[in-house]
Amino acid sequence: MVLAAIMGGSALTASADPWGNQTGDTGAHPDEDPHGYCYSPTVSADLKSGINEAMWDAMDPTQVNVNYDGDCKLSGGGETDVVWRQGNLAEGVSGKAPCEDYDNDRCDQYYLTLDLGQINKGSHDEIDQAQTACHELGHSGGLTHGGSSTDCMINSGSTPPTGIQFRRYGKHHTQHLNDWF
Template structure:
């Protein structure tokens, strides 16, 4: 059974608007986090039909705005990261997100035994939200919430399962 698509309800990502799925890095993103965002884009989205494009400049407005803007900084709630649709297409209502902002709190993420794996799992998870995937999966992939104090090392936790690729991401794009 397929998971529910994200609905922009605060817990899930909204439907993405188009292919390619472009991303950029805000000035707050450290070189360490940048490597893991790139790894997540390659590990998780590369085996899908999505064309994932890195843009060295964030275009924040207009028809060609960047789909995912990555930032880094403190999140007061103690969460590892969050994804928020900044431009939800409601007029006319397409139920699509034209631009997501993702914020990663490295101080919270880097509390375990293997920070690089923690960062890659976290960025894969947030990329999933930007592609419309939701929480609560039982697919043994990066969309499950896993402990960062002792992260699982298996590669499957840094990728999307066949279920998410075949039943969600590829049909959407």
């Protein structure tokens, strides 16, 4: 009631994020729990640190079971859900999360690619790595960009915010992950 009065009398309603699809990196519905991940040989030790922070800190408050697969299973039954890669992306693109194996309206495998050259442009490299990894990981869990998002799913452009909430999932996205998994 107080919020409605502050907002000029309009009521706010929570809306579900739409599912993405296999044609982009907007969060196609993941297959099932657990959400396994691995590192391709291209991922440097420096980048693994940012990814690990995102994997554990961002997913911790959710009900998603995140498992490390020592060997990346790239095809067949039981393939790894998330394959982390490091690579060179287009100018201004720090990460991509395309669904590589879309079947029966679900994504069986995402290739999450991060570009350290694009990410490490400012003075907060570790923060920027964790924020970008959290963002791309969210896509692999089915999350889309939150237009007014105050968490890591914000579409922040070239200068991501440094606040800790931008390296985590907020209540809205945490609830989606909990519902989906």
